[in-house]
Structure formats: C-alpha cells, structure tokens
Amino acid sequence: MAENNTDTKSSNQMWGGRFASGPDAIMEEINASIGFDKKLFAQDIRGSVAHATMLAHQGIISAEDKDKIVQGLNTILSEIESGNFEFSRRLEDIHMNIEARLATLIGPAAGRLHTARSRNDQVALDFRLWVKEELEKTERMLTSLIAAFLDRAEEHAESVMPGFTHLQTAQPVTFGHHCMAYVEMFGRDRSRVRHAIEHLDESPIGAAALAGTGYPIDRHMTAKALGFREPTRNSIDTVSDRDFAIEFLSIAAITGMHLSRLAEEIVIWSTPQFGFVRLSDAFSTGSSIMPQKKNPDAAELVRAKTGRINGSLIALLTIMKGLPLAYSKDMQEDKEQVFDAAESLELAIAAMTGMVRDMTVNTQRMKAAAGSGFSTATDLADWLVREAGLPFRDAHHVTGRAVALAESKGCDLADLPLSDLQAIHSAITDKVYDVLTVEASVASRKSFGGTAPSEVRRQIAFWRARN
Numbered sequence: 001m002a003e004n005n006t007d008t009k010s011s012n013q014m015w016g017g018r019f020a021s022g023p024d025a026i027m028e029e030i031n032a033s034i035g036f037d038k039k040l041f042a043q044d045i046r047g048s049v050a051h052a053t054m055l056a057h058q059g060i061i062s063a064e065d066k067d068k069i070v071q072g073l074n075t076i077l078s079e080i081e082s083g084n085f086e087f088s089r090r091l092e093d094i095h096m097n098i099e100a101r102l103a104t105l106i107g108p109a110a111g112r113l114h115t116a117r118s119r120n121d122q123v124a125l126d127f128r129l130w131v132k133e134e135l136e137k138t139e140r141m142l143t144s145l146i147a148a149f150l151d152r153a154e155e156h157a158e159s160v161m162p163g164f165t166h167l168q169t170a171q172p173v174t175f176g177h178h179c180m181a182y183v184e185m186f187g188r189d190r191s192r193v194r195h196a197i198e199h200l201d202e203s204p205i206g207a208a209a210l211a212g213t214g215y216p217i218d219r220h221m222t223a224k225a226l227g228f229r230e231p232t233r234n235s236i237d238t239v240s241d242r243d244f245a246i247e248f249l250s251i252a253a254i255t256g257m258h259l260s261r262l263a264e265e266i267v268i269w270s271t272p273q274f275g276f277v278r279l280s281d282a283f284s285t286g287s288s289i290m291p292q293k294k295n296p297d298a299a300e301l302v303r304a305k306t307g308r309i310n311g312s313l314i315a316l317l318t319i320m321k322g323l324p325l326a327y328s329k330d331m332q333e334d335k336e337q338v339f340d341a342a343e344s345l346e347l348a349i350a351a352m353t354g355m356v357r358d359m360t361v362n363t364q365r366m367k368a369a370a371g372s373g374f375s376t377a378t379d380l381a382d383w384l385v386r387e388a389g390l391p392f393r394d395a396h397h398v399t400g401r402a403v404a405l406a407e408s409k410g411c412d413l414a415d416l417p418l419s420d421l422q423a424i425h426s427a428i429t430d431k432v433y434d435v436l437t438v439e440a441s442v443a444s445r446k447s448f449g450g451t452a453p454s455e456v457r458r459q460i461a462f463w464r465a466r467n
Helices: 002-015 023-031 034-057 063-081 094-112 119-155 175-200 219-225 235-240 243-269 297-320 329-358 363-370 377-388 392-409 418-424 430-434 438-444 453-466
Strands: 160-165 168-174
Touching: 034 063, 034 094, 034 119, 034 219, 034 329, 063 094, 094 119, 119 175, 119 235, 119 243, 119 329, 119 453, 160 175, 160 363, 160 438, 168 175, 168 363, 168 438, 175 243, 175 453, 243 297, 243 329, 297 329, 377 392, 377 430, 377 438, 392 418
Parallel strands: none
Antiparallel strands: 160 168
C-alpha cells in the first residue's frame, strides 16, 4: 500500500505542477478546444436548427422533438449572447457543451439531434460558415478602403510627386496615380475574397463521420437553409477539407502584404526627410523622452500584423501537409490560426482606412521632390526621339551627358542654358523646355493606365462604377 502511494506521488511529480492529477489532466488539457471554438456558437446552433428541421421534414425525427430542439437551441443562443452560459472544459468543445445543455433543457429529445451527423461534419459546417461570414466582412472592409483611396486620388489627380524605383527618384507621377496603384492592389484582394466565397459555398452537413449516412436525409434542403449554393459532393473530402481556411489565410497574407507595403510608405513619407504626409494624433504617438517626436505607430503596427498573419498561414499549411484522409485530430489546431489572422486583418484594414482618410498631404513638398534627381531625363530622351529623330539608344546617351552636365553645375535639367544643351547635340531647340517641367512630364503620360491627370480621372470613374 505504502509502495503504491510512493509510486503515485513520484508519477505526479513527473507530470508536473499543473498536471498534478497525472495523464488524465494532460489529456484534458491537450484535447479540449472549448477555449477557442466557443467562438463558433452561433454557427453551431444555426447548423443544428437546420439539421433538426430537415430531420423532421424527412420523417427521421418527430415534429414535436424538432420543436423542442429548436426552442432549446434558441434558449441556449440567448444564454450565450447574454453571458449566462457556463462553458465546461470537461465537455471538450462547443458541440458537446451545447448538446449537454440542450439535454438539460429538453430531456431525451436532445439525443435525437445528432442523428445522421458526426462531429466531423458538424465542425466542418461551423467553421465553413464562420469563414464565409468573415470573408464577407473582409469584402466590405476592402470596399471601404478602396473608397477612401478613390476620394484621395480624385482630390490629388494633379498633385505631382516623385515616382520611385529602387526607392530612388525615377519619373514624376501624381499622388492620385500613386493612390490608384493601391486601388488596383486591394481590388485584386477583394476579387480573391469573392472567389474564395464561391469556392467554399458548399454545405458539409450530412457527410457524417466520413462515409455519409444511411438515413434518408435531404442535404440540398440543409444547404439551402444555411445559405450555401449546394452540398459537397464527396463525404471523405468534406470532413478532411480545410482548403477554405487555408485560402482565407492566403488571402489574408496577400492583403496583409499590400497593407504592409502601404504602411512602409506612410512611415517613410511621414519622416522629416520626406515630409510628404502628416498623420494626426489619432494615428500617432509621441516619445517618452523626445518631445519633438511624432511616431506613425498605427502604420508600424499594421506592418507588424502581417508577420502574425503569415505565421498563421504557414502553421495551418504545416498542420495539414501530412494528414491522411479523412479526419484527424490535428485539424483541431486550425481554428486558432484563422481566428487570430482574421482579427489581425480586420484591425489592419480598419487602421489603414482611417490613416488614408486622416493623413494630410503636403503637395508643395511632393512637388519640390518630384523635380529632384533629374526625374524628367526620360522626357528629354523622348523629345529627342520624337522631335530630332534620334534612335532611342542615341537619345539615351545624349540625355546622360546632359544629366552629367547638370549634376556638375548643381542644377536641374530645366535650368541648363540652351547653349549648353546644343553643345551636347545641335538638334536641341528651346522647345525642349516645354517637356522638362514635372507638370509637363505627367501631363504627357496619357497612355492607358498612365499618370496623366486625365487618365487618372478615367481610372477613378472606372473604379467608382464597380465599387
């Protein structure tokens, strides 16, 4: 007896403090998902109501039992929404917590709810419904962000700024054109969201554990009741599929990358060295010791959120990559990744929409910077091709000599005397000065999708019509 007590004590010490009761405590800790999957309560109840209604319609359960089940589920929904529901880790997950409470409320009729379904197709349904709703929310938020950019683009269709490659001044563009680049990016993100909704718009319920069911269920009825286009077509794939979650995370990662690029530009633009934009106190913080500082913390945190989202995508891909068909308990680890990424993405889009609408644009500073770095050099080369008939490679060489001369004199191309330019090439006339200003440069870029204000306004009109 004493020997057994000693063995038990030593065993408990081996398991460690929080697992003092031994292996059972560890199993409960690793197996329970109620701490995070309780977020699915509304989807779980909605799915159960549709399932019970279908069972009664098919004569698998009585109408009386169905009414009791639906009434009980509605009561549970009210309890959870009001904060009066007690979740139990002992009952593992949201499905068993709701089922146990339903049994307490309505008695034996509760046991009929699980007819012709499994927790495998039940969780697939709940999770798919949640992701679908989250994608719809993301679509709305991206639409708001696009609208914010369209407003700023219209406001600044003629505001000249430097365009960059390699973060070096390249050619003049307009701030409106730069804003429209992000409209295109986030428009693609929204398109991906819409395609993802179409991909997942199939109802899993009725696939049961993995092989379907022998009960005469009507899966098309439950699919319609739950707002899906149709039921899934293979029961094995249905319970083992998490493509919809991975696709959501992929979209979140790509969108996050776009948000992060924008955040990085705002961080750079708001520095005193650039001074292109200024954020209000609503999206900035000060320094604890340097009173002159105004830090673009909101943009920096948007930039950081992308790392969390990327991590969630890699985590779920790694979880799923080695799983044989059909369901494995590994798949319980899918939800926390999606929930965290969704929260990060929502916050990042909301913050960025706020910053785009909030920031003050310093058009004079942008215009001054637009003319630096010999940004109209390409315009000189194009003029030589168009007006003097030079092959572009020759024009490029002549322009390079002009840039070198201006650099040696410490002036811009437009400030070089005509005699200096003609010394480089005799075909240059005083008409060249018409293309060496930044305003003339951007106005000339009228090719479809170019930076000319007229073209920027054309693209704004296109996007307003589809937004």
